[in-house]
Amino acid sequence: MNGDPPAPDVLQLRPIGIIRTPFREAAGAPIQPSRSRGARGTVTVFEEYREALRDLEGFDRIWLLYWFHLAPAARLRVTPFLDTAERGLFATRAPCRPTRIGLSAVELLRIEGAVLEVSGVDMLDETPLLDIKPYVPEFDSYPEAKSGWLEGAASERRLADDRFSKERPEGEP
């Protein structure tokens, strides 16, 4: 209807920092912060963003948004760690997502300059950090929300295997 060019369909972003964790590979890493048994890690924000950390102390938890840098190509169906049946990808938290963005609520222990000490990390070492947001129960906490297929999946699994690793040989189950 007007002469504007169409909106570009490729979006670009740059990491704002890096996440260090004890997990060098997917197999053996926790599948979620809640199953990580308090694994410790650090989040280092690049110097240019350091000022944006002000006032973050005082929040018990923070959201880390990050890039699944070692995830394989996107799949539309996956067999998640907590189930034995295939599920639609968007009904899971699997890393092989079209936009490769991960989301974890970790516990904030301490801030020292541009470095955050956190507990409950479930991401791999050297994961590129995309954003930090404060965890706010009014916005984020819905303890009664029903969680679909996960309600039936009573798996106690705590650690990942290599099913979403890039290195997995083609054709292996």
Add this chain to the structure above:
Amino acid sequence: MNGDPPAPDVLQLRPIGIIRTPFREAAGAPIQPSRSRGARGTVTVFEEYREALRDLEGFDRIWLLYWFHLAPAARLRVTPFLDTAERGLFATRAPCRPTRIGLSAVELLRIEGAVLEVSGVDMLDETPLLDIKPYVPEFDSYPEAKSGWLEGAASERRLADDRFSKERPEGEP
């Protein structure tokens, strides 16, 4: 230490769908789903990703990750809607973030083909959708988490003004 090229620092992604809401501009839009009074919207996933929606029914809530397409350039300090003092950007949910990624837990009402009807939308109309994740209380719900400066900010504000609008004239407070 080795001959590998440095990791590329620009990441690329493509939207996976589009979010339609009643809000054409920031001023007057809800500041969070919890303050939206159940505003309805739709999330349309592009046809190529439709299969990934399987098994999403049964989740009461879903996370929408999206692109703040109308947010102004990033700032390191902002005066958030719920306060009168300047805060570090990462201690707020303001849209003018370096990586422009928004995060909202909305209520999932119905899925019809590739279209999700949702309640509690707080994003602007035609927001590019980046990801859908199931809301899982075990991973996401921490009702007791302390929320820093927000605990003291007893603002009842429900709707945004134009402080994070691109169109705002330079220099206006």
